[in-house]
Amino acid sequence: MRHALALSGYLAMLSTAVAAQEGPSFDCTGAASTAEELVCADAALAMRDRAMAETFAAAMEVARGLDVGAAETEAALRTFQRGWIKGRDDCWKAGDGLRDCVEAAYLRREAELVATYMLRDSVAMTAWSCAGTPANEVVTFFFDTTLPSVRFERGDSVDVGVLTPTASGSRYDGSFGRFIWIRGDTATYRDPDPDGTEMTCVARP
Numbered sequence: 001m002r003h004a005l006a007l008s009g010y011l012a013m014l015s016t017a018v019a020a021q022e023g024p025s026f027d028c029t030g031a032a033s034t035a036e037e038l039v040c041a042d043a044a045l046a047m048r049d050r051a052m053a054e055t056f057a058a059a060m061e062v063a064r065g066l067d068v069g070a071a072e073t074e075a076a077l078r079t080f081q082r083g084w085i086k087g088r089d090d091c092w093k094a095g096d097g098l099r100d101c102v103e104a105a106y107l108r109r110e111a112e113l114v115a116t117y118m119l120r121d122s123v124a125m126t127a128w129s130c131a132g133t134p135a136n137e138v139v140t141f142f143f144d145t146t147l148p149s150v151r152f153e154r155g156d157s158v159d160v161g162v163l164t165p166t167a168s169g170s171r172y173d174g175s176f177g178r179f180i181w182i183r184g185d186t187a188t189y190r191d192p193d194p195d196g197t198e199m200t201c202v203a204r205p
Contacts, residue, residue: 022046025053033089035102042099048106055113056081062117084109108162111149115141115160118151128180128201130189138189138201140172140180152178159192 026049028040039045056077063073084105091101114120122141130136141151148163150172161174169183176192185203190196 024049034092034098035089038098038102045099045102045106048103048110052106052110055110055119058119059113059117062119107145107147111143111145111147111162112160114145115143115149115151116158120144122151127204128187128189129204130199130201132200134204136199137204138180148172150174150180152180154191 022043024036024039024046026036028036031037031040039049059077060074063077064070066073088102088105088109091098091105094101118141120143123144124142126140126142128138128140130138137154139153141153143149143151150161150163152159152161152174159174159178161172161179164171164173164179166181169181171179171181173179174192177190177196178192179188179190180201181188187201187203188198189201190198
């Protein structure tokens with residue numbers, strides 16, 4: 001009888017451990033939004049949430065390891081993550097599109113974190129000479145995230161973008177209207193507002 005009780009207890013513990021592995025990174029008993037309730041009930045979204053927690057932790061490690069500005073970068077990262085959670089939770093406004101909205105939020109945030117903090121090796125890098133001036137350069141690093149992403153480097157500015165469906169070529173949209181639309185060895189690049197300048201760019205060899 002004692003062995004039976006011990007086995008029963010072990011199985012209960014094992015079941016709890018498996019459930020924790022299959023559930024999201026947060027405690028579902030405290031789910032505080034429609035989006036969190038959905039994530040708790042959807043195994044695929046729960047997996048996305050676990051992956052997000054790991055990606056965020058990796059980004060925090062990079063922030064803490066900076067030689068300069070580590071505390072400020074860590075604080076900004078936490079603030080942006082809280083903002084992302086609020087945006088995900090606002091997906092209730094999408095009505096019947098709730099699940100698509102929540103999934104898209106996870107995919108975009110994963111892409112942003114990976115590209116911003118260079119959490120993986122880029123799969124390709126291209127330096128673009130724009131507007132017919134070699135000094136007018138945009139450098140793009142591409143990442144094989146679930147939602148393909150790009151890191152823009154232009155002068156001292158850094159931004160990230162994600163692949164957007166288009167009829168031709170590959171277009172990556174970043175922040176405040178920034179994009180690069182690639183067709184072979186040429187591309188159209190647009191600076192963010194307020195300038196909004198579009199330039200024709202050529203890949204440098």
